[in-house]
Amino acid sequence: MSKGRASIRDVARESGVSLTTVSLILNKGDERISDSTRQRVLSAIxxxxxxxxxxxxxxxxxxxxxxxVLIPALQHAFADPYFGEIISGIYDYAADHDYRIMLEVARRDFIRRKQYDILIEECSVDGILFIGATEEHRFLAEFDGSDKPFIVVNNHFQQWKLRTVLCDYAVAGRLAADHLVELGHRRVGHISGPAAQVLTAEQVTAAFVDRLAEHGVELPDRLIVDGQFTVEMGELAMQELLTRDSELTAVFCGNDKMALGAYHACRRVGRTPGEDIAIVGCDNIPAAQMADPPLTTIHMNFYQLGTLACRTMIDLVDPVRCRRRAADEQSSDDGHNGHPESRCPRLPVSLIARGSCCEPAVGDRV
Amino acid sequence: MSKGRASIRDVARESGVSLTTVSLILNKGDERISDSTRQRVLSAIxxxxxxxxxxxxxxxxxxxxxxxVLIPALQHAFADPYFGEIISGIYDYAADHDYRIMLEVARRDFIRRKQYDILIEECSVDGILFIGATEEHRFLAEFDGSDKPFIVVNNHFQQWKLRTVLCDYAVAGRLAADHLVELGHRRVGHISGPAAQVLTAEQVTAAFVDRLAEHGVELPDRLIVDGQFTVEMGELAMQELLTRDSELTAVFCGNDKMALGAYHACRRVGRTPGEDIAIVGCDNIPAAQMADPPLTTIHMNFYQLGTLACRTMIDLVDPVRCRRRAADEQSSDDGHNGHPESRCPRLPVSLIARGSCCEPAVGDRV
DNA sequence: GGGGTCTGGTAAAACAGTTTAGTAGTCCTG
DNA sequence: CAGGACTACTAAACTGTTTTACCAGACCCC
Structure with a gap:
C-alpha cells in the first residue's frame, strides 16, 4: 500500500471502481462516466x-x-539568439499543452546512423521540428512527401514536399526596399545570406531586388555579396561592396549579424552608419538595438514562429487529445484551423526604423 | 510477423532463444551467455x-x-551564450552515452506545481541539471542534502548541501588582479555581478579584492558597483564608477556583457578602452573577441563545464550500466573517479589577454 | 413479457521490455 | 556414485498504462 508511488490500480481500489474507469476519466474526460463516480475518482487521485x-x-x-527539436551542428548553435528565440516559443507552447521538448543536434552520426528514425521508433518521439535546415541536409529527402511528423522551421525546399513554417521573407525584402527608396537612396548594395543553401535567403534578395526595380532603382549583381549569415563574413562582404562602389549610400543585409559586421567595415574606412551610410538589417536580434547606432531592421517574431511551429505539430499529431487547456483557446483557434494554406503558413514581419538609416548626403542624391 | 516493428520476442524467435537471453545480451553485455548464442542473437537483431x-x-x-536541463525563465535565456555553451557540453556528453536531453524552464508554475517532482516521477527523468540557479530559487531547499539526482551547474549555495559543478571563480578574480597590477594599475574599479543572489559573483569579487590587497592595492567598497550581469546595467555601473573616481585606470567586470556595457559608458565620456582605460571581462563569450577592441577576459570553459556536469550526473545515476563506449574512456576516467572533492569539482580558468588592456597613462602611475 | 436500445461501467488482453527464481546438464570431489 | 558447484539458459511474474470487447441493469415499445 505505502510502497512507492501510487499507481492507477491504487486509485481504482481507493475509489472502488475498476482501473478502466480511472483511465477513462484521465483521458477522454467527458466519456460516459457519471459525475458522482468521476468525483470519487478525482478525489482519490x-x-x-x-x-x-x-x-x-x-x-x-x-x-x-x-x-x-533538431538543430544543425554549428558551433554555438545553442547560443544563437535565432535558435534561442524559436526554441523558447516551441517550449512555451509545448509546455502549455503538456508536451515536453527533447533536444537533438544533427551531428555527423545523426545522419549516418539514421538517428531521425531512432528518434521516432526508439525514443517514441511524437514529432520532429528542424530549425536551421539547409540544402546540405540531404537526409531531408527521406521525409519528402511522407506523413511522418516532421516540420521544417523557417526554411523551405522546392525539391521536396515538406511541412514548413516560415516568416514572410518576401515581405521583408520589400519592406527594406521601400524604406530605403523612401529615404531617397538610389545607389544601394546588398549583403545576402547563403542563397544557394537557404531558400529564404534567396527569397529576401529576390524580393529586395524586384521591389527596388519597381521603384526604378537598379541593383546590379556585382553589388550583391554573400555574407554567409556571419558577422565576420558580413564585414568582409561590406568591405568588398565598398571597393566595388565607393559611393554606395545604403546597404541592406540579409541578417543582423552581417549588418553588425558591416558596421565595422564602414567604420574602418571612415564611414559612420546612420550618418554617412544607411544600413538595414533583418531579424531584429537583441544585439541590433544594443548596437551603436541602434540598427534599423526587419522584425521577425521568432518566438511566435516557434509557437506556431509547435502548434502546427501538435495539431498534426494530437488532433483529438486536447484536454482542459485546449478549451481555453478555442476561440482563437478558429482562424487557424480553417486556414487554407495551413500546410505552409507565413508569419507577418515589420520594419523597425532605428538609428542606422539616414538620407543620402545631398551631393549623392540623383 | 511482418506487422510493425520487431520486438524483443521476434528477435528471440528468430534466433531460437528465450526472450530473457536477448534482454540479457542487450543489457549486461558480458553476462553468462556463450559467444555462439550471443552471435546468433546479435545477427538476428x-x-x-x-x-x-x-x-x-x-x-x-x-x-x-x-x-x-533546467534553466531560469529569463527572457532570451536560450539565446544566451552562457547557457548555450553549457547546454552544448551537456548535450554532447549525454549523446555519447546514449542519454537524451529534455529542456525545462523554471517558470512560475514550475515551482508552484512542483514540476521538479513531476519531472522525476511522471516523466521518469533520471536526473536534473539546473543552470542559472540563484538565491531566488527557493525550491532548491527541497533538494537540501537529498540524494535526488539533482546538480546545480555553476553556482553554489552555502545554506544548502547540493551537488554542484563549478568553474573556479576565485582563481578568476585573482588572475584579473594579477594582470592589472602587473600592467601597473593601482587605481582600480570593479563592476560586480549580483553578489546577493549569486555566490560565485561574490567569490569573484572577494578574490579580486583580496588579491589586490596582497599586491598592496586597495579597492574601497565605493568603487565596487553591481552591474546585474547585463549590458545595460554594466553601462550604468561604469558611468557611476567614473563619477565616483574619474581617475580610474582600470576596471574588472564580473562578466563580459557588463564589460561591453562599460565600453559604451567609457566612450561616451571620451575614454577609449585599451588606450585610456583598461577593462577586463570574465567568461570569454563570443562577443568578447568580436568587440572593438577585443576584450581581455577570463576564459571559462563552459562547454567543458557542461560536459563535466553531465558526466557527474551519469556517474551518479548510472554507475553500472556503462556499456561499449564507457570502455573507450576508462583511462581518462581514473583521475576523475578517484578525485577526493568530486562532489563539487572546480574547473580551471585562464586569462586571455586581448586589446582592452593597456598600461596606465604615465601621469596616472603612482 | 420478449426484444431492442441506452447507460455506466468492467475484465482482460495488449504494449515491450526487465528481473527473479529456477532448472537442466556438466563437471568435480570425496 | 551421491552431492555440490558451476554454466548456460529459460519460465513467469512484473512494470503502469490504454483499449477492445463485453455485460448487467434500466427503460421503452409493441
Missing part, C-alpha cells in the same frame, strides 16, 4: 497524489508526448 | 533491424535514460 507515468502511458500506442 | 523501445525499457525500473 488527489488523496493519493497519483501521477500517471508517461512511460507506461506511451507504451500501448507508442507516443511519449515529447517533441524533438 | 541486425537482420530484423530491431530497436528496443525506450518506453518499455524504462517502465520496469522507472528510468528513461533522459536528463532534464
Amino acid at each position: 488527489e488523496k493519493l497524489q497519483y501521477r500517471p507515468s508517461r512511460l507506461a502511458r506511451g507504451l500501448p500506442n507508442n507516443r511519449s508526448r515529447t517533441l524533438a | 541486425e537482420k530484423l533491424q530491431y530497436r528496443p523501445s525506450r518506453l518499455a525499457r524504462g517502465l520496469p525500473n522507472n528510468r528513461s535514460r533522459t536528463l532534464a
